[in-house]
Amino acid sequence: MYRNSFIVHGKLALPYQYFAGRLGSKFIKTLEKEHKIIGTRCKKCNTVYVPPRSICDRCFLDIKDNLEEVSKEGTVLSYTVVNSYEDHYPERPPFILGLIKLDKADTPFVHIIKNVPINKMKSNIRxxxxxxxxxxDTILxxxxxxxxxYSVFEVGYTYEELEIGxxxxxxxxxxxxxxxLFAGISGDFNPMHVNEEYSKKGIFxxxxxHGVVPQSLIAPVLGTKLPGLGTVAIEINTRFRRPTYFGDTxxxxxxxxxKIEEKKWVKMALKFINQKGEIIADGEAIVMPPKG
Amino acid sequence: MRDRKREVAIVGVGQTKYSSHREDVNQPEMISEAIFEALEQTSLTMDDIDCIVHGNMELFEMIYQPDLWHTIGTGASGKECLRLTTGGTTGATLVCAADALVASGMHDIVMAIGFEKLQEGHTTGGITNMADPLWGRKLQSGALVGITATQMIEEFGEERAKKASIDYRIIMDMHAMKNPKAHRRLGLNFDMAEDLMNNSPQLVGELRMIHMCSQSDGACVVILASEDKAKEICDRPAWILDHVTVHREEHMGTLFGFKKEKLTHRHAAEVLFKRNNINDPVNEFDVFEMYDPSSWWGVDWLREFLLFDGDEHLKLVENREILIDGKFPVNPSGGVIASNPIGATAMVRFAEAALQIMGKAGEHQVKKEVNKALASGFGGTFWTVLGILTADKPER
Incomplete structure (x- = not known):
């Protein structure tokens, strides 16, 4: 019944069927039975279509019998992040849909990409x-x-991502x-570091x-944490405040x-403390964060 | 263009006001508004019209064979009538078909009608059904294509690409403000660029709401006449010099990733310009009415149609040369971003180009004399119709 005759509200839900055809079905079955991805090659223009097509539309040739396996690995040409849910989705959002061109294929196709942190996703990954x-019985x-x-995602914070504080x-x-070990590395066998009896008479x-031994602990911070992998140190200045004794943490x-805008460098404040909370050194560093 | 029996010109144009809602009229009534305007402009009556070509998007209003029952509003009663539908290019295809019907000598005066009442249907649902049901349908997001933004940002840097696309959008709105028939007239100015490009809601990636065309209701009518009648009907008719149609079908999933192929737009321009000895389109055309569904596509497609390779298309936008009083005016009507009654949209490009030649565009008339105009249609997975209109009767 119409609610009124001024506006006719309607909804047509029309049933339909669509057939994948022999070739499309074979593609899906080969995925299932042989765990292989097949395409068809046009022998004239050499294009390999995945999913396979029966006809090369450029050359207008029947290519359905020119099946060949393509690689299971490929390159992501582009991608999107699906954020809102629709009934037909196989996944709960957010998830990544990638346009993937498999090796030995010329046409990319779309599939879900998992195990990538969404904020680290980028094109051209393998x-x-x-x-x-x-x-x-589907492409799934x-x-x-x-x-x-996975190492491509393990990059540190970029200049844009870093915030003061x-x-x-x-x-x-x-x-x-x-x-x-450091005495060996540097050749600095100063008795104040390696001779207990001598040291008893000294001021400590x-x-x-050695002063730089505790200070070297800044390297894993800058290089692997903040900004993290991909960082290049430009300059480090520190001032010694207190000695570090063996066993100090x-x-x-x-x-x-x-943030130094013109260079896209970042100035970092450095602080070194011992287990008592005493500052043993402080200073600052200038680093070039990874480009992402 | 190869053998024509005779020349053909656009002699009359009628358009409804484009709007998001036309509850006040039914479909045939809406169409008749445009028809009456075109008849009034040409001082013709329905009796003078030999044939009608009618088109819109397939099933967009969930109606089948609208050409038949629209007879009550189109005046097609007892006349020859064709229905054509080629997706977004429909309106341009209608003009091409009408041209063929007159050029061939089959009819002297043909009326082409493009319409859409998108409020009554479901546009994205309709467009999504264009994709291959097995491989593409579940991936299609209607006409919302974000990848051009991504590609332009990759090529020209985020700042420059985003600025060019928003400047283009603002220019289109400045034009729409001069066109009382345009649907969206927002009153934008360049000071709003920063805010719009960062804060407008995102649709797909950097394709934001502000960049995208509207969905509109409306109809456009173009009357084409043979060379002997054209001069009688119109003082300065817009002659059809040439047009070209380029179709390509792609599996939607591969559309934008399939190698990096020449767009149909570029191919169409190459064919058309070569055939008509156009060597310097920016200087040879006085106006371009381009089918620009989003401002990202608008900027990017200037490059394709004008056969640029570098960043000349960005410079045209950055230097504001596409403004109505610029060196190369683009879409003085406000373009598709302002008004998009899809089945009519591509016809509006030809109609507006014709009005510019006739000198009847009103407030959005280009100030310099328009002697040669370019008009494009876009549709489907990547279809192009590109045509040239001239003030001088073509010599072949």
Missing amino acids: VRAIFSNTPT NISHFEPVD MSASFTKTITETDVY GKRVA ITAIATVKE
Whole structure:
């Protein structure tokens, strides 16, 4: 019944069927039975179509018999992040849909990309098909794609992502071994570091670590945490405040202090404290964060 | 253009006001508004019209064979009538078909009608049904294509690309403000660029609401006449020099990733310009009415149609040369971003180009004399219709 005759409200839900055809069905079945991805090659223009087509529309040739397997690995040409839910989605948002061009294929196709942090997703990464163990009779015989190499996502914060006040730290107990190894590395066998009896007479009363040993703990902070992987250190200035004794536990802390717009560099405030909370050194560093 | 029996000109144009809602009229009534305007402009009556070509998007209003029952508003009663539908290019295809019907000598005066009442249907649902039901349908987001923004940002940098696309959008709105028939007239100015490009709601990536065309209701009518009648009907008719149609079908998933192929727009321009000895389109055309569904596409497609390779298209926008009083006016009507009754939209490009030649565009008339105009239609997975109108009767 119409609510009124001024506006006719209606909704047509028309049933329809659409057939994948022999070739399309074979593509889906080959995914399921053989865990292989097949395409068709046009022998005139050499284009390999995935999913396979029967006809090359450029050359207008029948190519349905020129089946060939393509690689299970490929490159993401572009991608989008699906944020809102629709009934036909196989996943709960948010998830990534990638336009993936498999090696040995010329046409990309769309599939879900998993195991990538959404905010780290980017084009041109390499991905690999992960096949489903449960047959679906759909393209979901490939469950999803995931990265071939995860290291591409392990980059630190870019200049744009860094904000003033962000900080990170690394803590380590400085042992006698550390000091002796450093003496070997540097050739600095100063008795104040390696001769207990000599040191008793000095101003610290016992052996102390080389000044740069606790300070070197800033390297893992800047290089692997903040900004993190991909960072290049430009300059580090520190001032020695207190000695570090063997067995002291030192925390190196870096805090974003200033963003240098013209160079896209970042100035970091550095602070080194021991287990008693005493400052043993402080200073600042200038670093070039990763480009992302 | 190869053998024509005779020359053909656009002698009359009628348009409804474009709007998001036309509850006040039914479909045939809406169409008749445009028809009456075109008849009044030409001082013709329905009796003078030999044939009608009618078109809109397939099933967009969920109606089948609208050409038949629209007879009550189109005046097609007892006349020859064709229905054509080619997606977004429909309106331009209607002009091409009407041209063929007159040029061939089959009819002397043909009326082409494009319409859409998008308020009554479901546009995105309709467009989504264009994709292959198995491989593409569940991936299609209607006409919302964000990848051009991504590509332009990658090529020209975020700041420059975003600025060019929003400047283009603002220019289109400045034009629409001069066109009382345009649907969206927002009163934008360049000071709003920063705010709009960062704060307008995102549709797909950097394709934001402000960049995208509207969905409109409205109808456009163009009357074409043979060379012997054209001069009688119109003092300065817009002659059809040439047009070209380029279709390409792509599996939607591969559309934008499939190699980096020449767009149909560029191919159409190459064919058309070569055939008509156009070597310097920016200087040879006095106006371009382009089918620009979003301001990202608008900027990007200038490059394709004008056969640029570098950043000349960005410079045209950045230097404001596409403004109505600029060196190369683009869409003095406000374009598709301002008004988009889809089945009529591509016809409006030809109609507006014709009005510019006739000198009847009113407040959005280009100030310099318009002797040669370019008009484009876009549709489907990537279809192009591109045509040239001239003030001088073509010599072949």
